[in-house]
Structures are given as C-alpha cells and as structure tokens.
Amino acid sequence: MKNVVIGFLGTQLDMGKKRRWKPTPSLTIHDHFNVDRLELLHDHKFNRLAHQVKREIEELSPQTEVLLHRMDLADPWDFQEVYGKLFDFARAYGFDEDREQYHVHLTTGTHVAQICWFLLTESRHIPARLIQTGPPGPDDAIPKFDIIDLDLSRYNALQQRFDQLSREYGDQLKGGIETRNPRYNALIDRIELIASNSNEPILLLGETGTGKTELAQRIYNLKLDRRRVKGRMVHVNCATLNGPDAMATLFGQRRSFTGQAGTERSGLLREADGGVLFLDEIDELGWNEQSILLHAIETGRFYPLGSDHEVSTRFQVIAGASRDLRVLSAEGAFRSDLLARLNMWSFTLPALRDRREDVEANLAFELGRAERSMGTQVGFNVDARDAFVRFATNPATPWPGNFRDFSSSVNRLCTLAPRGRITRSMVTEEIRTLQSDWRASAQDAEFALVRDLLGPAVDDIDPFDLAQLAKVIQTCRNSPSLSAAGRTLFAVSRQKRTTQNDADRLRKYLQKFGLEWDALSA
Incomplete structure (x- = not known):
C-alpha cells in the first residue's frame, strides 16, 4: 500500500538553504518509511517557498510525488477558520483506504492547526495516523520520526485508569456504601457524569429521608474535586423562609431599608458566589421569592432589599423537593418557568422500601458512623443482626421515614448496647418501638385527612x-x-x-x- 502524508508547509522551519533540518523535506529520507505522495498545504503568500520545497523533495526522493494545495487563511490562529477549512479539505479529498495509508504531519503549522489535525483524525474524518518529526540529536545521523496511533483500544491500561477514576467518583457520591440496587446505581452513574461536565441546575426529588441533603453535599464535593466550583456550598432550608425576613435572608438587605443599625445582610445568594446554592425543600418556597430567585439564577443579578443597585453573583444550583413540582405547578403553587429552569437535570431518589437489597450495606455504614461518633466499637450478636436484617428487608416493613428512620434506629441500638454488643432482645424492643411510632403517625395522618373534609364531625x-x-x-x-x-x-x-x-x-x-x-x- 502507498504511504500518503498530508501536512502544512513549514513557513519558518522549511525556509532557507543553510538549515541543518527542514521538517517537510526530512520526511522523505527515512529508509523505514517511504513517502509515495506528499500533499502540501500552503497559503498564497508562501507560494514561492512551497515550489522551492517541492524541488528539494524531488531531488532527495525522486519517487515521491508532491502535490501543492493552496489554502489561504486570514488568521491561522483562528480555530473556527482553520478547523472549517481543514474539514472541507477532508470531505472533498476522496480517501481510498484499500490502496493507500494516510498520515498527517503534525510538526508544521500553528498549534491551532495541530489541534485541528488531532480532532479530525481522532474522529476519523481523516482516516490517518499522526507523524511527529524533530531535528536530529548531536549523535544522530537522521532526524527524529515517530508515528502516533490514535487507536485507544490498544491502550487498555489508560482506559482502565479512566474507568477506575469514574468508579471512585461514583463511590464518592454513594458515600462509600457498596449499593446493589440497579436503579440507584444507574442514577448515581448519571449524576456523576452530569456533575462533572455541567454547571446547569440539578433537581433532586424524593420522599423525606431518601438522602437528598447528603447527596447534594457529595455532589458539591465532587464538583470541588473536579474544579467546577471554588466557593462553598450554602444550604438554604426553604421551609423556614416564611414571613418578612424571607427576602432579606435570601437576597440581602441594606441598613437603609430599616434605618436601624445592625440590620445589614449580605444574603445567602451572595454567600454562595463561586460555589453551590442548595435550595432544600424548594417546594415550600413562597411565590414572590420564586420569582426573584428565577431572575437571579438566570442572570446572576438581583436587588437586595433597600438597595437601588443590582449586585451580581454566580453560583450553581442544586434543589431538593419532597413533593412533585409538576403537580404543584399545575395547581398554581409553583412557578412553571422556575420549574423549567430547575428541571434541566432531574433525579428521583428511590425510597428505602424500593432498595431493600441495600439494607445490609447501609447497616454496615451506619455502624461505622456510630463507632466514629461514640469512639467505641459496636457490633451485633449474630442472632440479633439476622433478626434486624429480616425485619428491615421484609416487604411489610414500610420505613415511612426511609433512611432517616433507618439511621435513627441503628443509632439507638448502638447507644444502648451494653459493652458494645447489640442483643436479640434489644432488636425486638427496637422493632416494637418503630412499629408503635409508625402506627401513631399513620393514625395522625388518617385523622388529619378526614378532619380536613369533615371538620368537627370527625370527633363523632x-x-x-x-x-x-x-x-x-x-x-x-x-x-x-x-x-x-x-x-x-x-x-x-x-x-x-x-x-x-x-x-x-x-x-x-x-x-x-x-x-x-x-x-x-x-
């Protein structure tokens, strides 16, 4: 098969008669690599130099056919122009891979041209390998010549490094818990990809206790590690933003607004500048606050209370909600335009009852956390552990508070364990406590549901x-x-x-x- 080399004319390195090394002519003097055809790209301003180089190559390697292609560039450092013209050249070329092997000479041309060559060959718009040449060393008889193969499938070790790094980020998002639930693991993999590559808002949905706050903190830590943010994470509990202080807490307040000393506030949005604003329970946020918040998210600008001048801040948003925002929006309780802005990347965390295969892994995690908190080793007796796992994984166990109930239960057992051992009788008593609390909560919920409809008649x-x-x-x-x-x-x-x-x-x-x-x- 014929060897075909494509490259730019070296407008500096290929010039002059006394140069010891010229990259383009030197391509043809390597015994182990015959150049059957050289496609040389040049600007019209260097037409004379291109014909000079062509004559030199014909003298050095008479069997090499040299074809000159005029490619005028208004700005050889303009990425869009260089890539566009090289892309058009590649589309019109007519590659014949059955008869010819193609190579791109990287040494000549601007750095922008080298990047464009790489992108076009890596994407197979140009089906070629890359050639890098260099001047000979003090003890070398011929110039340096290297072929770079972009077939990454040959570099398994490199790919394994990427895979290992991705797994580490996934483990970070899972808090080091070896989860087995396919749905949850797929969700974490997708969040890792989004958090590492996008600055758009992330919306975390799910029942109370499914771990939205913990996951938001881990997403922030991942963004910090990947250098996507520099500032801190500001946690805003939107359920507490009620009354006259809500606006001031979020957007700040100037002292002129009240005329009283000590009332100046920077506001949580300013504190999140350069970092992440976590809007927990955003479904509880008031209508007016939603409107101003939407403007701040989209523009990075807002007016503090009592100020005639806008302030600017840039932050990334993670929002959490326990209720379906689409239903709230349809009912007029949540702004549809804010929902559209937050819903770019939306993830619903599954409840504990839908992740029963992860109970044992979370049990080990909670035991480790309790040990670190208490400063002492704690463990289950074998029969006690079996009893607790059977109860926790039983489909009839509702876990209405999800992982919040689960964590509290394990923590109670660890705190009450004599000599650091959790016994079967302790587990039995804990199960009774959980079931009693859940029944009382369910009855309260039932009573509230009926009372809303019947009023005082519910007492009868x-x-x-x-x-x-x-x-x-x-x-x-x-x-x-x-x-x-x-x-x-x-x-x-x-x-x-x-x-x-x-x-x-x-x-x-x-x-x-x-x-x-x-x-x-x-």
Missing part, C-alpha cells in the same frame, strides 16, 4: 371507621373516576357478585358521612 366517628374512611378518601383522590375507585376498593368482593355496580356501592358509603365524589375528586 369511631376509630375503626376512621381508618377505613381515610383509606377510601385516599383511593378516591388517586382515582380518575368513581367507578375506578370502586373497582379498587371492592376488588375482591366484586368477583362474587352477579352485578358489579362499584360506583353505586361507593357512593352510598360516602353518603353515610355526608361526602360526595365531586368534593373528594376536587
């Missing part, structure tokens, strides 16, 4: 009926029609009936408590 309902009515109300609110709710509630008994009028049965049940479908569905 028996506890048995209260639990049943709460279940009916929840089902109605999650169903598109009265019939659909009836089919769900009477799923077993309806199979034994010759006529299945689920809507009528449900309507009569609701009427016992003075309730109508329209009120529930609204």
Whole structure:
C-alpha cells in the first residue's frame, strides 16, 4: 500500500538553504518509511517557498510525488477558520483506504492547526495516523520520526485508569456504601457524569429521608474535586423562609431599608458566589421569592432589599423537593418557568422500601458512623443482626421515614448496647418501638385527612371507621373516576357478585358521612 502524508508547509522551519533540518523535506529520507505522495498545504503568500520545497523533495526522493494545495487563511490562529477549512479539505479529498495509508504531519503549522489535525483524525474524518518529526540529536545521523496511533483500544491500561477514576467518583457520591440496587446505581452513574461536565441546575426529588441533603453535599464535593466550583456550598432550608425576613435572608438587605443599625445582610445568594446554592425543600418556597430567585439564577443579578443597585453573583444550583413540582405547578403553587429552569437535570431518589437489597450495606455504614461518633466499637450478636436484617428487608416493613428512620434506629441500638454488643432482645424492643411510632403517625395522618373534609364531625366517628374512611378518601383522590375507585376498593368482593355496580356501592358509603365524589375528586 502507498504511504500518503498530508501536512502544512513549514513557513519558518522549511525556509532557507543553510538549515541543518527542514521538517517537510526530512520526511522523505527515512529508509523505514517511504513517502509515495506528499500533499502540501500552503497559503498564497508562501507560494514561492512551497515550489522551492517541492524541488528539494524531488531531488532527495525522486519517487515521491508532491502535490501543492493552496489554502489561504486570514488568521491561522483562528480555530473556527482553520478547523472549517481543514474539514472541507477532508470531505472533498476522496480517501481510498484499500490502496493507500494516510498520515498527517503534525510538526508544521500553528498549534491551532495541530489541534485541528488531532480532532479530525481522532474522529476519523481523516482516516490517518499522526507523524511527529524533530531535528536530529548531536549523535544522530537522521532526524527524529515517530508515528502516533490514535487507536485507544490498544491502550487498555489508560482506559482502565479512566474507568477506575469514574468508579471512585461514583463511590464518592454513594458515600462509600457498596449499593446493589440497579436503579440507584444507574442514577448515581448519571449524576456523576452530569456533575462533572455541567454547571446547569440539578433537581433532586424524593420522599423525606431518601438522602437528598447528603447527596447534594457529595455532589458539591465532587464538583470541588473536579474544579467546577471554588466557593462553598450554602444550604438554604426553604421551609423556614416564611414571613418578612424571607427576602432579606435570601437576597440581602441594606441598613437603609430599616434605618436601624445592625440590620445589614449580605444574603445567602451572595454567600454562595463561586460555589453551590442548595435550595432544600424548594417546594415550600413562597411565590414572590420564586420569582426573584428565577431572575437571579438566570442572570446572576438581583436587588437586595433597600438597595437601588443590582449586585451580581454566580453560583450553581442544586434543589431538593419532597413533593412533585409538576403537580404543584399545575395547581398554581409553583412557578412553571422556575420549574423549567430547575428541571434541566432531574433525579428521583428511590425510597428505602424500593432498595431493600441495600439494607445490609447501609447497616454496615451506619455502624461505622456510630463507632466514629461514640469512639467505641459496636457490633451485633449474630442472632440479633439476622433478626434486624429480616425485619428491615421484609416487604411489610414500610420505613415511612426511609433512611432517616433507618439511621435513627441503628443509632439507638448502638447507644444502648451494653459493652458494645447489640442483643436479640434489644432488636425486638427496637422493632416494637418503630412499629408503635409508625402506627401513631399513620393514625395522625388518617385523622388529619378526614378532619380536613369533615371538620368537627370527625370527633363523632369511631376509630375503626376512621381508618377505613381515610383509606377510601385516599383511593378516591388517586382515582380518575368513581367507578375506578370502586373497582379498587371492592376488588375482591366484586368477583362474587352477579352485578358489579362499584360506583353505586361507593357512593352510598360516602353518603353515610355526608361526602360526595365531586368534593373528594376536587
């Protein structure tokens, strides 16, 4: 196969008759590499030099065919111009890889040209290998000549380094916990990619206790390691931003606004300059604050209270929410334009009940954290550990507080462990405590749900009926029609009936408590 070399004319190095080494002519004097054709690119201002170099090559290597290509560049340091013209040259060339091997000479041309050559060959727009040449050393008879192969598949060790680094970043986001849940691991891999390469907002959704705050801190640490931020992370609990101080807390306040000494505030947005602003529970943020916050995120500018001058700040945003922001937006409780800005990268963290295969790994993590906090070694007796893991992984265990409940439970066991050993009886008592707390919380939630609809009349309902009515109300609110709710509630008994009028049965049940479908569905 023929060897074809493509390269720029060396407007400085190829010039002059007394030079010891000229990169372009020297290509043709290597016994181990025959140049059958040289495609030489040059500007019209160097037309004379190009023909001179062509004659020199014909004298050194008569078998080498030299083809001159005029390529005028208004600015050889303009990346867009150089890349565009080289790209057009490559598209029009007509490469024949069955008969010819192509090489690009990197030594000549500007640094911009060298970068463009690399990009075009790496992307296979030019199916070539790279040649780097250099002057001979003091004891060398011929100039230096190296071929660079861009086939990265040959460099397994390099690829393994990249893979190992990616795994380390993933482990950092998982807090060093060896999680097994496929959904969660895929989510972490994607967050690692986004956090490492994008400055756009990241929205973390999920139930209370799924780990949004901890993950936000780890994302910030990853961005800090990757040098995507320099400042600190400012944690804003939006649920506490209520009342007259909310705006001042977020956006700052000038003393002239109140006329009182000591009321000057920089504001949390200014404190996050150069870093990350973590807007925790953003679904609790007020409407006015949402509007000004959107402007600040998009422009980096806002007015502190009492100021006639805008201030500027640049920060990256991580937002967390326990409720579905799309539903809140549809209800008019959350600005749709702010949601669109935050929803560039959205991730929903799975609940603990959906990650039961990660219970044991999280148990080991919590034990280690408790040991570091208490300064003493703590462990389970074998039967106690088995009992706790069975309970924690049982599908009937609801974990309504998710990892927050789980962490508190392990911490209680570690604190109460005599001589650092958690016994079976301690686990049994802890399970009773959890179940009792969950039942009480569920009853409180049921009572609140029914009370919102019936008001004081809820006091006249028996506890048995209260639990049943709460279940009916929840089902109605999650169903598109009265019939659909009836089919769900009477799923077993309806199979034994010759006529299945689920809507009528449900309507009569609701009427016992003075309730109508329209009120529930609204």
